[in-house]
Amino acid sequence: MTIDRDARLKKLRFRAWRRGFREADLILGPFADKHVSSLSEAELDHFEAILEVPDHDLYAWIVGREEPSPQFAGPLMDRIKAFRFEVPEAIRDLRGDDHGG
Numbered sequence: 207m208t209i210d211r212d213a214r215l216k217k218l219r220f221r222a223w224r225r226g227f228r229e230a231d232l233i234l235g236p237f238a239d240k241h242v243s244s245l246s247e248a249e250l251d252h253f254e255a256i257l258e259v260p261d262h263d264l265y266a267w268i269v270g271r272e273e274p275s276p277q278f279a280g281p282l283m284d285r286i287k288a289f290r291f292e293v294p295e296a297i298r299d300l301r302g303d304d305h306g307g
Contacts, residue, residue, distance in 0.1 A: 219235070222257060225261055227261035233289065
């Protein structure tokens with residue numbers, strides 16, 4: 207991994223955790239921690255664009271209250287939407303909590 211890619215991934219993880227809308231942070235942060243290192247450059251570009259979407263719009267898309275705008279719909283958004291069901295497990299993994307509490 208190049209230094210530039212490393213810095214980009216670190217920045218994306220930071221932005222995903224610190225959007226300012228806690229409900230979105232708790233989905234996007236763990237998603238970024240778990241998946242950004244395996245995303246292609248094109249997927250990273252798309253993820254960066256997704257992070258620019260206003261919090262309430264993005265959260266409504268993630269939880270299925272609204273359909274994403276066409277430019278944001280697709281496989282990456284589908285992965286994020288599916289990931290919301292993995293969040294409690296992902297947060298436990300990040301904390302090193304293997305006993306569920």
